[in-house]
Amino acid sequence: MLSVRLICVGKLGEKFWAEAVKEYTKRLAAYCKLEIIELPEQRLPQTPSQGEIDQALDKEAALIEARIPQGAAVIALCVEGxxxxxxxxxxxxxxxxxxxxxxxxLLIGGSCGMAERVKQRAALRLSMSPMTFPHHLARVMVLEQLYRALNIAAGGKYHK
Structure with missing residues (x-):
């Protein structure tokens, strides 16, 4: 069975996001072993400088890299994907x-994105859309699309 680790920078806030994640986690159990890891987003001032953003992304990158499983195919979710x-x-x-x-x-960065060095580790840079989404919604969308893709591959009827 496929083992999937979803690494997310930032915590789910509202209960409805957590409920949606729970639903897709339950559905995915038929297709893969899913593990979701939440990493803390670095705090930044209201109007951070580029240097402060780069420093935060670097710290987040170190946390992400430490949790990428050995031998895993990495997919980074990013707008330029x-x-x-x-x-x-x-x-x-x-x-x-x-x-x-x-x-x-699968990797989902924080509100400032993801460090380039992390994206370079990815076998695929995937874009959900050229639009910007809240990271909470992106997590739900990724799980739904993973479920849909695995259902398609299994010949299921979820995708119409």
């Missing part, structure tokens, strides 16, 4: 598993 349809994501994940990859690690 490649957009894929649900079918294309299912195909990508299918090719990973056929090639012998049993571990997947």
């Amino acid at each position: 490649r957009p894929l349809s649900s079918e294309q994501l299912a195909d990508y994940l299918g090719k990973l598993t056929v090639s012998g990859t049993s571990r997947l690690c």
Whole structure:
């Protein structure tokens, strides 16, 4: 069974986000072993300088890198990434598993993004959209799309 680690910078705030994550975690149990790791987002002043942002991203990068499993295929969620349809994501994940990859690690950065050195470790930079979403919603969207892709790959009827 595929082992998936979702590393997120920042905590879920409102209860409704946590409920949505719980629902997709339950659904994904049929397709993969899912682990969600929340890392603390670095605090920044109201109007941070670029140097302060870079320093925060560097600290977050160290926390992320320490939790990427050895031998995992890494997917970094970032706005400059490649957009894929649900079918294309299912195909990508299918090719990973056929090639012998049993571990997947998805990365969601904090409100200032993700350090370039972390994105460089990714086999795929994936964009959900050119639009900006709250990180709480991005987490739910990633889990839903992962569920959809794995359901597609299994020949399920969730995707219409």
